[in-house]
Amino acid sequence: xxxxxxxxxxxxxxxxxxxxxxxxxxxxxxxxxxxxxxxxxxxxxxxxxxxxxxxxxxxxxxxxxxxxxxxxxxxxxxxxxxxxxxxxxxxxxxxxxxxxxxxxxxx
Amino acid sequence: xxxxxxxxxxxxxxxxxxxxxxxxxxxxxxxxxxxxxxxxxxxxxxxxxxxxxxxxxxxxxxxxxxxxxxxxxxxxxxxxxxxxxxxxxxxxxxxxxxxxxxxxxxxxxxxxxxxxx
Numbered sequence: 001x002x003x004x005x006x007x008x009x010x011x012x013x014x015x016x017x018x019x020x021x022x023x024x025x026x027x028x029x030x031x032x033x034x035x036x037x038x039x040x041x042x043x044x045x046x047x048x049x050x051x052x053x054x055x056x057x058x059x060x061x062x063x064x065x066x067x068x069x070x071x072x073x074x075x076x077x078x079x080x081x082x083x084x085x086x087x088x089x090x091x092x093x094x095x096x097x098x099x100x101x102x103x104x105x106x107x
Numbered sequence: 108x109x110x111x112x113x114x115x116x117x118x119x120x121x122x123x124x125x126x127x128x129x130x131x132x133x134x135x136x137x138x139x140x141x142x143x144x145x146x147x148x149x150x151x152x153x154x155x156x157x158x159x160x161x162x163x164x165x166x167x168x169x170x171x172x173x174x175x176x177x178x179x180x181x182x183x184x185x186x187x188x189x190x191x192x193x194x195x196x197x198x199x200x201x202x203x204x205x206x207x208x209x210x211x212x213x214x215x216x217x218x219x220x221x222x223x224x
Contacts, residue, residue, distance in 0.1 A: 001170075032209060034209070034210040034211070036211075042216075042217075043203055043205075043214035043215065043216055043217050044154065044203075044211070044214060045214070046210055046211060046212050049209065049210040049212075050209065050210075055212070087153065087154060089154075089210070089211075091209040091210060094167055094169075095156055095169040095170060095171070096144075096156040096159075096169075097156065098153055098154040098155070098156070099153070100153045101153050101154075
C-alpha cells in the first residue's frame with residue numbers, strides 16, 4: 001500500500017494568511033494526487049485533482065503543486081470559511097489511500 | 108445535478124453484517140465512465156477507502172477488508188450497496204458513498220453506523 005503523510009497535523013492561522021500544507025507519498029505517484037476539504041459533520045469536498053487542477057467552482061485562492069512523492073496545497077488570503085480539515089489522497093494504485101489530515105483552525 | 112444518498116441501519120450488532128445502500132440521482136450508475144465507491148471515517152479519525160465498483164470492471168476492495176466486503180449494484184434502481192460481514196466495534200464509523208474517477212468528485216452526506224450489542 002502507498003502510505004500518505006501530511007504536515008503539519010494542525011495549524012493555527014488568521015484570516016488573510018497564506019497557508020501551506022504538505023503531503024508526501026511513500027512511493028512515486030506521478031500526479032495522481034487529490035486534495036479535499038472537510039468541515040465538521042460534513043462529507044469531504046474535492047478541491048484539487050491531478051495535483052494541480054482546480055475543481056470548477058472552487059475559489060482560486062486554493063492551489064496545488066507537486067509531482068512524484070511531494071505535494072503542496074496552498075491557500076492564499078485565508079477566508080473564514082476555509083477553517084476546516086484538509087486531506088490528500090492518492091489514486092495511483094489500489095488500495096486508494098488518504099493522508100491523515102491537517103486541521104486548520106483560528107489563531 | 109449529481110446526488111448520492113446513503114441509507115441503512117444505524118445500529119448493527121457485533122458479528123452481524125452491515126448493509127448500506129447508496130441511491131444515485133442525476134447520472135446513471137450504468138455508465139462505464141465512473142467508479143462508485145464506499146469510504147468510511149471513524150469518529151475523529153481519517154478516511155479509509157473500502158472499495159469500488161464499475162460496470163466495466165470487477166469490484167475492487169481494500170485488502171484490509173477484502174474478505175468481509177461485497178459491493179453490488181442494482182441498475183434498475185440506480186443504487187449500489189455495501190455489505191460488510193462479521194463486524195466489530197472497530198467498524199463503527201460514518202460511511203460515505205462517492206462517485207470516483209481518479210478522484211472522488213461527488214459524495215453522499217454520510218451515515219453513521221454504530222456496532223454495538
